[in-house]
Amino acid sequence: MESLTFLMQGFGTALDPMNLAFAAIGVLLGTAVGVLPGIGPALTVALLLPITFKLDPGGSLIMFAGIYYGGMYGGSTTAILLNTPGESASVVTALEGNQMARRGRGGPALATAAIGSFVATLIATMGLAFFAPLLVKVAIQFGPWDYFGLMLIAFVTVSATFGSSPLRGLTSLAIGLWLGLIGIDQLTGQARLAFGVPNLLDGVEVTTLAVGLFAIGEALHVASRHLFNDEKPIAIKGSIWMSRQDWKRSWKPWLRGTAIGFPIGALPAGGAEIPTFLSYTTERKLAEKPEEFGQGAIEGVAGPEAANNASAAGTLVPLLTLGLPTSATAAVMLAGFQQYNLQPGPLLFVQHPALVWGLVASLFIANVMLLVLNLPLVGLWVRLLKIPLPWLYAGILVFACMGTIAANPSVVELMMLVAFGVLGFIMRRYDYPIAPVVVGLILGPMADSALRRSLQMSLGDPMVLLQHPGSAIMIAIAAVALLAPFVFKGLARFRHDED
């Protein structure tokens, strides 16, 4: 019950007018970028990082979380009305949602998405408030060996879940790990891979990398493909309110979607895509009228939308308690914590309880704001799609460069930004996932330090990693997760040869 007391104090913090304003800005921005295809919450938070570094840490983290939640709401709007998912997590929503809109039931589709998101976020945020302190109690006992095991799992799962193949994911991760080596080594104070450039001594800034890869890379990518948006959103006809029948068909999928989304989001292998697919298949199997699937079944919107919002809350559990990002947005948010010298992890709850619980409480508030924003105002958001893409991306380019220069006024930094932008473009062009690069840059040095601290404490004996049960189990899981797909593939090929 201790956490309930903390949560109540958190509401005190979150209801501070400044923090309310930050939450409002966050959900507005988040919904807007969720609606716009191609611009996601990860890119938006990355863009805002260099600009917010002088703001109050509590307020800007509240804003980032609002953007994250808002992006999950907004993504459904375009998926339903335009058949263009604003977010990868909304791909499944488009399947049934757009069919509903074509049949004149766009209103109820949007409503079930918004209310389902609200219900899922509410339950999942309560789950966050409940589970995070429990996990913290375990994590506070973690030694460097345990962290090393945890990092290994994160490396494997992040490179496996993002992108089209594990090998592509691992390649992206390797780029990130290499970038992470640059700079003064924390344990010995010696410079590595800096080549005498003083600006490199502190390593590559995560914000510069994230802004370059996400913002500049995306802008170049859009420009290269002449992506002009001439699809017209489907106008909402009839009532936007759900009928009694719609409610009856929606509430169970909302709850099931939440039950699927939250735990998967919280796992180090998380992400929002897998739970939405799982929820969709579950709903199709359980539906009373499975023949309606593909023709606009409301269950197919309600379940996945709940799942993707629940998973967003789920990813905050490992982020806050272990400092482990499991989605692209979480990776960029971790950089947001680090720019205030805050290290997410078990001690965050001990040292900055007001910050953490204020953040959690503001998530509840953001959730209510989002319901209000999305249900009655959905028509306004759709108009955002009329902004010509060249204007939008030109704005993003200017914003990205100005932000980087403001945070770190140096020519070297700007050159790195451009180089990372080109890298991001090439990676998109050849279908390499972006997120593992950022994860590698953040977690690489942490894994490096964790391993070497373990060895320092054991006076150089590598068995220390296997002698502690926690790290031994985690290293085993990582090894299995890395090798299993290759082994299965090999076995399949073997059997194939037998036939």
Added chain:
Amino acid sequence: MTFFRSRLAAAWLIAAGAASFAPAAMAQDLELTIMAPAGAGGGWDSAARALQEVMMATGNARSVQVVNVPGAGGTVGLAQFVQSAEGSPNQLLVGGITMVGAIITNKAPYDLTAVTPLARLTGDPLVVVVPASSPYQTMADLMEGIKGDVERTIWAGGSAGGADHMLSALITQAAGADPAKVNYVAYSGGGEALAAMLGGQVTAGISGYGEWQGQIESGDLRALAISYPEPIEGIEAQPLKAQGIDIELVNWRGIFAGPNISDEDKAKLEQAIAQTVQSPEWQELLKARGWSDYYAPSEEFAAFIASESERVKSILTSIGLAE
């Protein structure tokens, strides 16, 4: 908690400053830029912003801007400052003992003799702690342990080559062991090192007193000594010197002007700083932040830097981080 309240504190200070308006007529026309050679949120940044707040509130400067040039223990900012602030009457730089160390370990192109010392401002004590479960009750116990097995005495503290690391080497040396063999596990700061202390994975830890104050007061960590030369009000742990160990190490911060500024400009800046640190607003702020007043005027500060540079260099050489 401090994050949400700091704004209020700032507003209060500014209000307090406005009430006791304009004590120094002469320096009022100063329009200053203070460079914090570190990112936002760190020690130098907060020192620069504290100075900004109080100088403007007390009317010792008309406007003060803070710019952050982070990098390599402050040496990136120092190099930029040396080049841009030559002879400038309105550019200031914040620096401290970490910069002295970084200049040596990074073989930086400029050292602190290139800039003009104006005043030493604050000095924070470092604290030596052991986990509550440790068998060591006193500093003497710890020294005995170091003498017994220097490699199995595992230290945790801030970045390699920083003040925490230096103090661990000095203590090891005083215990009669080889400082080059210190098993020092570096963390990005006291916050991160705390996890290793609470988990009982290390023997002893060193950090700024303020960073571990909460855990020391709650009894999770046992403070054995502070590195300040004299006892400090409100801190139970006694100085190393009072315990018969002849070591003092203070995490000091000071303020500098550019190279080759005119005597007239220097006097004007010195006076503005002196009036600022003597104001009740500055004393109030030191108390709020948990900083110790360590003010020294420019001549004394210049001599201090020269001796401190020599000392830091010899400590870093003993650890093996400098030749």
